[in-house]
Amino acid sequence: MTEDPDVVVVGAGAAGTGAARGLVEAGLKVLVLETLPRTGGRAFTQQAAGSVVDLGCGWLHSADRNPWVGLAGEIGFDVDRGPSAWGDQFRDLGFTQSERDDAYLAFEQWTERVATNPPRSDVAADAIDPADGWTSYLQALSGYISGDELERISCKDYAAYDEASTDLNWRVPAGYGTLVSAAMPAQAIVSLSTPVEAIALEGRRIEVKTASGTVRARAVIVTTSTNVLAGDSIRWPSALDPWRQAAQRLPLGWNEKLFFEITGSAPFEDETHLIGDPRDASTGSYYIRPFGQPVIECYLGGAGARHVADEGSEAVFARASDQLVGLFGGDIRRNLRPLIASDWARTASIGGAYSHALPGQADARIALAKPFDERVFFAGEATDTTNFSTAHGALQSGQRAAREVIAALTVIHS
Structure with missing residues (x-):
């Protein structure tokens, strides 16, 4: 060799x-x-129908202290410092402002309990207050953040990450995977x-x-x-x-990404976001037209991502399409073309998302x-x-x- x-x-x-x-x-x-x-590795940028998409990590989390930001400058990569649209729900579709306020409060209160008064079991699910009515939403967030249900998440572990992280999340227009490979x-x-x-x-x-x-x-x-x-x-x-x-x-938890190509004239606006169904723990999180590209990124975690391994990407594309149709109406189905999907759980040399x-x-x-x-x-x-x-x-x-x-x-x- x-x-x-x-x-x-x-x-x-x-x-x-x-x-x-x-x-x-x-x-x-x-x-x-x-x-x-x-x-x-788990940073993987692909060109798909003229768009640049990250099938793995896509955001420079805690960007104000993220060493990839400085490294990007050294290598010659641009970093987009614009805000993420994650906290938004486009046109309040399927998730009103009042509902979001209640759901966000439930998440904040759960986070506070995990950090300051965790259950002796160290099981993150045991910190849920069922009376708030947002258990499914909290499970969906756990899927996105940790890749698994709260029953399998350590409070101590989650709190350590949450305390250290910041709210700044930036992107690399050329792709995070492209940056990692170039480094x-x-x-x-x-x-x-x-x-x-x-x-x-x-x-x-x-x-x-x-x-x-x-x-x-x-x-x-x-x-x-x-x-x-x-x-x-x-x-x-x-x-x-x-x-x-x-x-x-x-x-490793379960996280996968699906990308739709947007074709024709559709009611999708640049840099917008929505949760498919906040009362479904397996719901997709949809980022629409990132960088103005004609794509929708569907991010799945926990139960939603396991569907990819269990059923295959075609069935999950269909489920995500149905969820978007439920929000935007049946006419948009003709504007959605399945483009590309990750399959980290069945990538033998990796076997999942992150720990x-x-x-x-x-x-x-x-x-x-x-x-x-x-x-x-x-x-x-x-x-x-x-x-x-x-x-x-x-x-x-x-x-x-x-x-x-x-x-x-x-x-x-x-």
Whole structure:
């Protein structure tokens, strides 16, 4: 495959990119192994019918402290600093202002209870007040935010993210996935379509086995998703069982995106948004004509996203189309053409969206981030205790792992 590198980075997503950048800056020889035929991981921009769409992460969350903003400037990418339309409901369709006020209040009160008076169970669902009448809406938001129902969400984990996040959310017109891919350093050797089959601890060198051959490195940074780390697609040494057990406590949630192309004359306005049905926990969240492009993004989380895996994208496109028709009227059906859809749950090298801690398991993130024997290091959004589920959390975790490797190799060399 190549002469043995100093460090192997497993995965070419945001975490792998952050790791590779830090390592090459230190003068180390870096090999990045990626199962997919592209870089970017869960950041994936596609051109579809002339529009630029992000099938994975699309927003620079906590943009005022998001390192991708500065990196975008360094690389030469524009960042759109305009406000998100998420809090709006276009023309009050299906969700009046009064209803939104009540629903938002229910969410704010639930968030406050999670942060200041969480249930002993640490189960986020146990912080719901059924009397407010907005349980389905809260479950829908949990799907968008965490990718799963509140019964499987840790209060402590959710509160840590919420406290650290800010309300600024910006975008990259060229696509977040395009930015992440462009940030991979040219000095790193990147081998695409090269799944890792096994990692073995042989002597001081780490053996990384692939179908293309075996490489031996002084250190390895593992940036695979928690579902892959906990699964069996890679043969892991038994010494890493504690890390795999930590990964099991941080499963990936369910999130998918569908995009409709808007054809003909339709009553859709640029940069508008609406929730399909706030009383349906599986409802889609619809972002209309982002950047003025003739598309509608349907974002699904939790139960809504599971429908993609269970029924296929065609059936889910039909369900989303019916929901939009219910809001705008039957005439708009002819203006909606299914364009493209994600399928993260069935992407074998990833297996889902982003991590959430199961109730009582928030500290698994700390355990997952610890290195093994100063030879195997771990990165990825799941290893960040406050910025998990984001591309900037993944980037920062890769940078952190690179610093740990550099320090460890410096000690060994000295």
